[in-house]
Amino acid sequence: MNDGIARHPDPIQREMQPSASREHTFDRLLRCVYSGPSPIASDLTSQSNSSRPNVRRFSARIPPEFSAGGIPFGGFLLALAVAALEYDLEEFPPVDKPGKEKKEREVAGLQVVFLEGGKEGACWVDLSRVREGGSVVAQGVLGQQTSDCQHIELLRFYGTYDVLPELASFDDEDHITDAVPAHPPFDSMNFTELKEKTEPWMSFGNLLDRVALPFPPLAGPFQNLPEVRYALRIPGRPVDARSLAFFTDAFSTPLRRIPEIQARSFRGLTLDAHLRVRRRMHRRGNAAPAAGGSDEWVLVRAHSGHLTSGWYDCVCEVWNAEGKLLVTGGQTRMMRGRTRDGSKGGRKVKVGAKI
Known part of the structure; x- marks a missing residue:
């Protein structure tokens, strides 16, 4: 059935393909694959702009080598969120208004709140656009499915797509007043x-x-x-x-x-x-x-x-x-030894991943 959605190989099988060289290991580990509209109900839908209510799902996998005690490293989860934002930007580029110059947007920012520790294995990211225009804002949830078929959310995040300056010709912004850190050769x-x-x-x-x-x-x-x-x-x-x-x-x-x-x-x-x-x-x-x-x-x-x-x-x-x-x-x-409200003892905090 041709529904206009780009199809990809199974994300888990694709990720586990052997890397040709060390240089490509990183890209292989952080590969997300678009797998279609989100199959589960999400409150993201009701929060989305009415003109773009769809929640799109991207699939990925957390390898065991990037988890300590079964909890994924926070940096790996952050990078998965960025990877999903990049794939969303590629699969569904923002449509500029007629007569306007086409903007080459890139992922410009990420704000994340950790909810659960999670575990190694398959995971998914649900994304939806909440604002279009010069800057595009997407909100997302990175989650997993437990052994009893319950869906848990590991983190929630907001990502921003914007036009970024070129590296070679960018002048420091006015509010960035400090120079490059002094360092030895x-x-x-x-x-x-x-x-x-x-x-x-x-x-x-x-x-x-x-x-x-x-x-x-x-x-x-x-x-x-x-x-x-x-x-x-x-x-x-x-x-x-x-x-x-x-x-x-x-x-x-x-x-x-x-x-x-x-x-x-x-x-x-x-x-x-x-x-x-x-x-x-x-x-x-x-x-x-x-x-x-x-x-x-x-x-x-x-x-x-x-x-x-x-x-x-x-x-x-x-x-x-x-x-x-x-x-x-x-x-x-x-x-160490603090609960979420900062007091000693009590219920242990479940949020977050060790970074």
């Missing part, structure tokens, strides 16, 4: 190879193989807050929005070296996260690196926004090696 940094998986995100294996130990920050607008600056090397692939969402698991880990945070028994249970793409990078589908492609470095500045009883905020900026700001983002996390 890359070849002089004290890099650590990620052989021992002392942190969950180090299980990313060949997707991220080196991290620079934090180097001292210099004076700046955040000089009175705990802050670290460090570098990550992403081997053999260009940096894009999905990879940066994926590596949010690594962004604030070095903050644990700060004594003030260590004293608070930092746990890292993520409750919400946001990511804003500042510049056009590599688009999915036309940025696959060739075999033996060059590594890319990113500089990360992570600092704590607030340290309160039971709660911890982290804000990050990510720059490329040429000194261009790529994304800004942040997360709210919990301290």
Whole structure:
């Protein structure tokens, strides 16, 4: 039956196809496939714009290597949300008004609230458009089906499609007043190879193989807050929005070296996260690196926004090696031994995934 919907191979079978090389592993793991209108009722439908009430479903899979204790890594779930937004943008591009210049939109932002820990295995993302125009806003739910056929929601998110400036010709926005983080030459940094998986995100294996130990920050607008600056090397692939969402698991880990945070028994249970793409990078589908492609470095500045009883905020900026700001983002996390309301004891929190 030809209903005008692009058909794809089974998403699980397609994802498990062997990767030809290391460079394509990341894209294979984060592949979402459009599988048609959502087969279950969703409150997204009633919230959607009446002119576009359809909820579209994208299927994916959470591999076991990206879950700790059965709970998927938060960064992997964030990257799945970005991947679904990219596929939605490709399968159903926004229609510009007649006479208007066609806009090449890309995923420009993501705001997420974690609801459940989830588990490895098949998952789905339901998306619907809630606003069209210069900026397009979509809302989505990433969920799974339990063994008793109940559908659970792992996270809810809002994504924004917008026209992003070119990387090479973009001037800093007025409200971005800080310069690129000062850093030593890359070849002089004290890099650590990620052989021992002392942190969950180090299980990313060949997707991220080196991290620079934090180097001292210099004076700046955040000089009175705990802050670290460090570098990550992403081997053999260009940096894009999905990879940066994926590596949010690594962004604030070095903050644990700060004594003030260590004293608070930092746990890292993520409750919400946001990511804003500042510049056009590599688009999915036309940025696959060739075999033996060059590594890319990113500089990360992570600092704590607030340290309160039971709660911890982290804000990050990510720059490329040429000194261009790529994304800004942040997360709210919990301290060890605290419940959702910040009190001790009581019911354990189920929301979130360890990042």
